[in-house]
Amino acid sequence: MGITKNLYLNKAGYLVWYAALLWFSYLMLLITLQYVPMRTDVAFLRIKEDVVGMLHYRIAFFAHVYTGMFVLLAGMLQFPTYIRCNFPTFHRWCGRVYAYLIIIVTGPAGLIMGIYGNGGWVSRSAFCILAVLWVIFTYKGVTAAINRNITVHRIWMYRSYALTLSAISLRLWKWIIVLLFQPRPMDVYHIVSWLGWVGNLLIVELYIYYNINKRKASINAMSLTKV
Amino acid sequence: MSASATHISKPTTDVVTNDLLGCWVGMFVPGKKVAEIVTGESYAWDFENKINISIDKIDGGNVTGHSVVAGNYRPFSGIITKEKTIYKFVVKEPGDDKYDGVFQFYIDEADRKLTGTWKANNKIRIPVRRYTLEKKIFIYNAAIRLDHNDRFVDWIKKRKTAPGERGYGDYDISYFTTTGEVYKYNASAQQLTTDQVANLKKADLFVLRNSIYARHGYSFKNQQLRAYFDRQEWYIPISTDIRKDLTAIEKKNIELLMRYENNAKEYYDAFGRG
Numbered sequence: 001m002g003i004t005k006n007l008y009l010n011k012a013g014y015l016v017w018y019a020a021l022l023w024f025s026y027l028m029l030l031i032t033l034q035y036v037p038m039r040t041d042v043a044f045l046r047i048k049e050d051v052v053g054m055l056h057y058r059i060a061f062f063a064h065v066y067t068g069m070f071v072l073l074a075g076m077l078q079f080p081t082y083i084r085c086n087f088p089t090f091h092r093w094c095g096r097v098y099a100y101l102i103i104i105v106t107g108p109a110g111l112i113m114g115i116y117g118n119g120g121w122v123s124r125s126a127f128c129i130l131a132v133l134w135v136i137f138t139y140k141g142v143t144a145a146i147n148r149n150i151t152v153h154r155i156w157m158y159r160s161y162a163l164t165l166s167a168i169s170l171r172l173w174k175w176i177i178v179l180l181f182q183p184r185p186m187d188v189y190h191i192v193s194w195l196g197w198v199g200n201l202l203i204v205e206l207y208i209y210y211n212i213n214k215r216k217a218s219i220n221a222m223s224l225t226k227v
Numbered sequence: 228m229s230a231s232a233t234h235i236s237k238p239t240t241d242v243v244t245n246d247l248l249g250c251w252v253g254m255f256v257p258g259k260k261v262a263e264i265v266t267g268e269s270y271a272w273d274f275e276n277k278i279n280i281s282i283d284k285i286d287g288g289n290v291t292g293h294s295v296v297a298g299n300y301r302p303f304s305g306i307i308t309k310e311k312t313i314y315k316f317v318v319k320e321p322g323d324d325k326y327d328g329v330f331q332f333y334i335d336e337a338d339r340k341l342t343g344t345w346k347a348n349n350k351i352r353i354p355v356r357r358y359t360l361e362k363k364i365f366i367y368n369a370a371i372r373l374d375h376n377d378r379f380v381d382w383i384k385k386r387k388t389a390p391g392e393r394g395y396g397d398y399d400i401s402y403f404t405t406t407g408e409v410y411k412y413n414a415s416a417q418q419l420t421t422d423q424v425a426n427l428k429k430a431d432l433f434v435l436r437n438s439i440y441a442r443h444g445y446s447f448k449n450q451q452l453r454a455y456f457d458r459q460e461w462y463i464p465i466s467t468d469i470r471k472d473l474t475a476i477e478k479k480n481i482e483l484l485m486r487y488e489n490n491a492k493e494y495y496d497a498f499g500r501g
Contacts, residue, residue, distance in 0.1 A: 027498050044499075047490050050421060118425060175498045184408075185495060186426035 018076075024168045025072055032069050038062060051116040060112035067106045068167060074098040075161045099142045102160070107135035119186055123193035130197045134163040151216065155208050162204035163197055170196025244285040247314060247334060251280045251341040251360035252463050255296050258344070258355030270377050270458070272450070274353060277457040279446075279464045280330070280341065280360060282316075290316060294330070295464040298448030303330060312336040316343070325349055332358075365463045367472065369415040371442050379405040379434045379455045405430045414439050414480040424483060429491040436484040439477045443469035 034043045040052045051057045074097045077083060077090075084091050114127030141156035173192045177183065183191075255278035263273035278296040291304040305318030314334045320327035332343020341360040347353075381404075409431045412419060415438070424432060437452050444465025447453040456462045473481070493499075 031499060043493075046486050047421075047425070049486070120422075171498050175496070178496050182428075184406075184426045184428055185491065 021076055024172070025069075025076070027171075028072060028167060029069060032065055035062065035065050047118065048116075054116075056112060057116055060109040063105050064109035064113060067101050067109075071098055071101050071106050071164055072167065074101070075164050078157065078161075095142075095145065099138050102138045102164075103135050103142075107131050107138070110134065117193070119189045119193065122190045126193035126197075130163060130166060134160065137163060151212065155212060158204050158208060159201065162200040166197035166200055169200050173199070247285060248282050250363050250365055250463060250465075251282070251334075252277065252363040253341075253358055253360035254278070254457070255345070255356050255358050257353045258357055259353075261353060264382060270454075272382075272454040275457070276453060277462065277464055278358060278360070279363075280332070280358075290318060292318065294320075295444075295446045295466065297453060298446050298467055299324075299326060300446070300467045301327065305330075320348075322348055326351060363463055365444055365465050367443055368461075369442065369474065369476075370413070371415075371461050372413055373410055373434075373438055374459050374461075375410060376458055377455075379409075379430055379451070381430065381451050405434050409434050414484065415442050415474070415477050418476050419480050419483055421483070424487045427487070429488065429495060432484050432488045432491060436481055436488065439473070439481060440469060443472045445469045 031043070035045075039045075040058065045052050045061070048057075048061075052061075074094045077094045078098065108131070111128055111131035114124055114131050117124040117127045137156050137160040141153055141160050144150075144153035144156055170192045173195050174188055177188050177191060254275045256275050257273070261274045263271040265271050276297045278294060280292065280294050282290060282292040284291045285307060288306050288308065289304070290307045291302070293300060293302045301320045301324065303318040303320050305316060308315045312335055314336075316330065316332050316334075318330045320329070326347065326349075328345050328347040330343060330345050332341050334341050339362065341358075341362075343358060345356045345358070347355070406428060408427055412423060412435060414435045419435075424435075427435070434455070437447070437456070440447075441456045441459065441462050444463050446464035446467050447456060
């Protein structure tokens with residue numbers, strides 16, 4: 001009885017989690033659609049007038065914005081066990097889209113945007129480190145998958161997706177902080193440029209520690225006793 | 228207004244009438260007290276507006292001029308009479324505007340103040356106003372800085388209110404109020420940079436931009452801006468269109484401030500980046 005109850009709770013938890021992810025992805029889609037058709041006089045770009053004249057910035061910006069949505073969705077499809085077990089080919093193709101977009105397009109574009117970021121060196125360094133780590137983590141996840149090292153693959157992909165989700169968490173943190181404290185805009189920006197991804201990374205490290213490493217340790221311990 | 232008012236008891240001399248010409252500035256006060264608007268700040272707005280009654284020409288017993296108040300520029304014409312040291316005026320606005328009426332005022336040579344009443348032609352919310360004005364000379368000065376008095380507050384757009392202390396009404400904790408930052412910059416005298424405006428809140432951006440217009444004597448239609456700038460000692464409403472007077476620096480700053488204002492309006496409290 002207890003076990004089935006837990007299972008249902010787990011299932012409910014997953015459903016809430018996916019519903020939230022979908023909802024925020026929808027909000028991200030709305031943000032993306034502001035830039036369709038391609039325009040430089042709307043939304044975020046209005047306060048980027050000093051750099052929007054540069055061709056490489058424009059290329060980086062639109063590459064990042066237009067591919068970001070696919071990265072977010074492709075990543076989301078990688079987690080359900082059902083898809084992974086029943087449609088392994090689908091999992092691999094989604095994985096390829098996710099990883100190659102990040103490593104070749106979205107990540108490097110994010111780095112270029114980070115270099116010209118608002119808010120001086122405080123947020124620029126945050127965004128540049130985020131972009132570099134994002135590419136590294138994803139690359140590590142890919143090589144682990146190629147080497148069939150599934151546990152390591154999972155760990156790096158958790159980290160990678162935690163950074164992918166910073167697109168959402170950064171904006172969510174901003175909304176919460178403004179709601180609560182109404183600070184000056186660039187002060188908020190400085191805070192969330194770090195909080196947006198460091199927070200996610202901390203959470204995912206805790207998850208990895210308690211759910212993967214510990215379980216692995218207990219499995220190891222069990223197999224040791226058996227021997 | 229009596230018919231005998233056309234008679235002039237003493238011919239007015241050029242010296243004296245030249246002294247009467249010019250801008251007379253002060254508050255245009257409702258004749259009967261109107262329920263005031265609680266702004267949530269240390270002041271309440273009671274529908275007083277700063278008025279500029281400009282006497283432009285005196286030709287014998289005829290006088291022409293115009294008034295500027297609350298975003299309205301209205302010409303007037305009428306008659307002037309003199310009794311002892313007192314000049315009396317009865318002037319009418321054209322009458323083709325809903326808010327036109329008749330001014331009756333006098334200027335005493337002794338105290339050099341313009342005192343009088345205004346009655347509306349039509350039935351409007353505040354049909355009678357009174358005023359005591361002083362002669363002021365308007366000179367555009369880019370160096371004028373905002374007085375450190377009350378903050379600007381947008382009491383219409385306010386989003387959140389908290390109960391005030393001991394029945395002083397609701398206290399506005401809206402973020403659409405200015406902060407100390409607004410006194411740091413002068414958008415008429417210096418070219419603002421992106422870094423300077425990027426960390427300013429909506430109301431600071433808004434007031435910085437509007438203080439450019441105020442320096443040129445723009446008469447505000449917007450109640451909150453009027454209430455704010457009317458309390459600035461140096462402010463004189465001169466015109467309802469000052470676009471041609473803007474300097475190159477001011478035009479650039481307006482454009483910059485507008486961009487950040489729009490950004491703040493749309494994104495500051497929304498799920499998004501900026």
